Amino acid sequence: MTDDQAQTGRSGLSRRSLLFGGAAAGAGAAIALAADRTGALPQSRQAELDAVGLNGERTVPFHGVHQAGIDTPIAAQASFVALDLLPSTNADALGRMMRLLTDDAARLTTGEGALADTEPELASVPAALTVTFGFGPELVRRAGGATAVPSWLAPLPAFGIDALEDAWNGGDLLMVVSADDAVTVAHAVRMLLKDSRAFATVRWRQDGFRRAYGSEASGTTMRNLFGQIDGTTNPEPGTPEFDRVVWSSDRWLTGGTSMVIRRTRLDLDTWDEVDPVARGFSVGRRLHDGAPLTGSRESDEPDFEAVNAAGLTVISPVSHIARARPVEDHEVIFRRSYNYDLAPSGESVSESGLIFASYQADVARQFTPIQARLAEVDLLNTWTTPIGSAVFAIPPGCSPGGFIGDTLLA
Numbered sequence: 098m099t100d101d102q103a104q105t106g107r108s109g110l111s112r113r114s115l116l117f118g119g120a121a122a123g124a125g126a127a128i129a130l131a132a133d134r135t136g137a138l139p140q141s142r143q144a145e146l147d148a149v150g151l152n153g154e155r156t157v158p159f160h161g162v163h164q165a166g167i168d169t170p171i172a173a174q175a176s177f178v179a180l181d182l183l184p185s186t187n188a189d190a191l192g193r194m195m196r197l198l199t200d201d202a203a204r205l206t207t208g209e210g211a212l213a214d215t216e217p218e219l220a221s222v223p224a225a226l227t228v229t230f231g232f233g234p235e236l237v238r239r240a241g242g243a244t245a246v247p248s249w250l251a252p253l254p255a256f257g258i259d260a261l262e263d264a265w266n267g268g269d270l271l272m273v274v275s276a277d278d279a280v281t282v283a284h285a286v287r288m289l290l291k292d293s294r295a296f297a298t299v300r301w302r303q304d305g306f307r308r309a310y311g312s313e314a315s316g317t318t319m320r321n322l323f324g325q326i327d328g329t330t331n332p333e334p335g336t337p338e339f340d341r342v343v344w345s346s347d348r349w350l351t352g353g354t355s356m357v358i359r360r361t362r363l364d365l366d367t368w369d370e371v372d373p374v375a376r377g378f379s380v381g382r383r384l385h386d387g388a389p390l391t392g393s394r395e396s397d398e399p400d401f402e403a404v405n406a407a408g409l410t411v412i413s414p415v416s417h418i419a420r421a422r423p424v425e426d427h428e429v430i431f432r433r434s435y436n437y438d439l440a441p442s443g444e445s446v447s448e449s450g451l452i453f454a455s456y457q458a459d460v461a462r463q464f465t466p467i468q469a470r471l472a473e474v475d476l477l478n479t480w481t482t483p484i485g486s487a488v489f490a491i492p493p494g495c496s497p498g499g500f501i502g503d504t505l506l507a
């Protein structure tokens with residue numbers, strides 16, 4: 098699926114008009130300041146905004162070679178939901194479950210209610226909804242036997258920085274439900290869970306967010322709750338590099354990938370004690386514009402050899418980017434993370450973090466060496482603590498009439 102197709106909604110808007118729509122929305126905000134206190138826009142301005150369509154009407158095609166929600170534009174809201182299979186859910190039941198959930202997802206992503214939808218009105222605003230399914234090792238074993246389980250589909254090795262809480266670990270079935278509207282996500286999650294309840298129970302749910310659609314120009318790299326620009330050095334969807342990094346060619350998983358989810362607490366209280374220079378030093382990039390400490394723009398290539406007057410490298414060898422850089426060519430991942438922010442407890446004013454999520458064809462070859470290096474030394478570890486960890490195989494997409502997981506279950 099091309100980026101353009103992914104961006105083209107039910108209303109038939111092109112990527113270009115959506116981009117223009119974003120700009121128009123920004124301009125609209127400025128005009129609204131001048132509007133009367135009811136917030137009403139001048140009629141001509143309202144007509145202009147109506148012409149570019151509503152955010153809520155946008156759809157992302159569900160069917161395709163790859164599942165949507167990986168190389169398609171990232172949405173503002175996401176719920177990551179992991180389920181545990183009931184003991185009675187055997188291979189036949191798994192086939193029934195995935196047919197049902199695929200049908201729900203295919204309908205909901207077009208703005209139709211799921212079959213027997215109890216609140217179809219809530220489904221009518223798809224807002225670029227995507228549903229991405231993932232399989233844990235136990236599901237793959239029940240479906241296809243031990244030989245079907247890729248060698249990397251297992252809990253990650255234990256790392257010294259981890260303080261994992263079982264409440265956020267593992268899972269047999271993953272559903273990542275994302276959209277540019279929180280009500281859409283809530284409704285889709287509820288429909289999918291209603292239809293999965295004969296087969297599985299909820300193990301954990303992690304809700305994440307980024308900036309709202311239209312708040313920033315499309316393509317702006319996200320900021321995490323440390324204020325860092327996070328996601329600069331990432332393969333670009335639609336490029337040969339992306340295809341090589343992300344898509345698997347391993348048997349039933351061909352056209353699929355893997356996903357690592359690391360729930361990571363960000364200690365904002367102690368981060369508050371650090372000045373902007375030290376904050377930039379810990380990552381190797383400036384906070385305000387994301388440029389490497391040796392450059393002036395976010396897109397500049399970091400120079401890890403450059404030294405300062407004292408003869409020390411400008412980018413510390415123990416900064417996050419120096420440690421996360423690939424040592425071997427194949428150590429590249431595609432990051433697609435979300436922020437979380439919950440009620441604090443005790444003296445703290447925040448309980449915040451990152452739902453770190455990455456896609457790669459092979460976890461052991463691509464992800465684990467990076468994580469092992471970061472666990473060994475990384476200045477950023479001073480303020481970050483992984484509290485949850487899970488690995489899933491993400492099956493390929495399916496065609497209309499097929500279902501997600503059919504290459505394993507059919």
Ligand code: HEM
Nearest residue numbers: 325326327328329330361380418421422451453467468481
């Ligand atoms: C949850 C805590 C983390 C935070 C706050 C964080 C933040 C950042 C920031 C601000 C950058 C620089 C901008 C960019 O290129 O995106 C970065 C780069 C990167 N991070 Fe992280 N990161 C975290 C965890 C991780 C983990 C767990 C991994 C993988 C194991 C990882 C892998 C990378 C990679 C590969 C880069 C690009 C390095 C390069 O320049 O080549 N990060 N991260």
